[in-house]
Amino acid sequence: MSELVLSKVSTLLHEDIVGNQPHGGGCIADSRIITTSTGMKYFLKQGGTSNMFVNEANGLREIALSNTILTPKVVGVDNDFLLLDYIEQGPKTSETLFDLGCDLARMHQFTAARYGFYEDNFIGGNPQINTMSDSWADFYFNKRLKYQYQLSKRKGSLTPELQSKFIALEKVFHRILQDSEEKPSLLHGDLWAGNYLINKNGKGVLIDPAVYYGHREADIAMTKLFGGFSPEFYQGYNSTFPLKSGYEYRENIYLLYHVWNHLNLFGTGYYSQTINLMDFYIR
Template sequence: MGSDVEIIARIEDWTGEKITGTQSIGGGCIANARRVKTESGRSFFLKSGFDNSMFRNEANGLKELAKAEAVRVPEVLLQGDDFLLLEFIPQGGRKRNFFEDFGRQFAQMHRYQADQFGFYEDNYIGATPQINIPVGDEATNWTSFYMNKRLLFQFRLAERNGYADGKLRSGFRKLEEKIEDILAGSEEPPTLIHGDLWSGNYMSDENGEPVIIDPAVYYGHREADLAMTKLFGGFSSEFYSAYREESPLPDGYEYRENIYLLYHVMNHLNLFGSSYYGQAVRLLQSYF
């Protein structure tokens, strides 16, 4: 991994200016986040602290979200294996009707579609690898993709981590038998999704408009994206009402929320430990 001095030197080469100051920005739990300023007064957002594909994957995810031209995302400016330089977006207060606009923009983003589920590369959900390359019918069968690449991947990880006791194993066996019935009626084309949208992964910009950050992008089902927003208490009711007005959801979407929350709760179990075990079991048992 390049040293901090080497990273700053690369940024200076790119800007053609000296970096005159850096300021740590809180909120992240994985990478180091800083605001860097140049001698002419320009500011950029710098993430560093790892030497793997994580920053490249994040950059590619942001670029993919930008293609939808719906919700603002930070522009990717420069990247290496050990850092990511983004547009610095000043944070402002939320404008009136922020959540209504956010809900409509999010629905518009979900209109951006692809021919198959997954993504052209694997990436990360938090610090956990997220496997996106479909195999066989996973490319066109959402139930197969979601079961194999999302739920079973996390379950096998839980087995390796020692969290998969008899109750969890039994629940997943039952789920494999029933998942086609659970997801029946929700079939839609592969849709661009953020993949990890919760309250820590959006902000309001200098004009009070929504901005989404830190994605775990792939093409999947929009209900999965909406379910994630509810993991830690949810967004305002105006967000969901505006979303449904802009893009109505298939009947039964509330019934299917738990199956999509399960992926993220299993990921939290694997990342942060047994305090998420009970929630994972309850989500499984809600279908039996």
């Protein structure tokens, strides 16, 4: 834990830091629960790179602006730390997960005029490019899938098989998304099961966002990775803002972005899944 960061946080809070407890769960930042001399608790992240924490804070603020779902309040942020309200957690039950689905559906009804975001941010440890676009299909192909393809190429890990599959996918890509157009929804951007909490009052809280405005199906697809969410979550979502017909067919194209990102981050353990997701559309 950086003594410089603790000093900055103490100055920000006008309190002494009397305790800091490691908190697991992230692979990028060093996360701690800190306690002040008055007994207040905060969640502190440090050790990120570049503008990572500033981008995360801006994403949390954007979600809070929607007034639809809870996020931790940003107490302070700098290039080397992010200080958030500490969330006391409660149990994850059928009822709380149903309500979480309803709240996410309401967030997805908070829309913008264009796809993207006012700044780039990060998806895991990789950059996420959010240059605004009037076309969802163009935005998703160029700023999501093609970016991961080009990243593999720059890393020297683009195999002939990956290249040929991607070229074949590009030829059918617009057909895959045909007739699925919707207004740009506010998205969490990285909504796997580790990126939400249930607070002590039974309300869902979104954490660790990679925010942009896009097609809400991209958020829902991400919930299916790494074990997925409960059936009650999806029941709550669809009771509030039903998904359009054909989502199940399009789900894999949205999973592809995150799986390829994991391939670029963590290596060949995600190679076969990346290939299989493309094969779903080009066989």
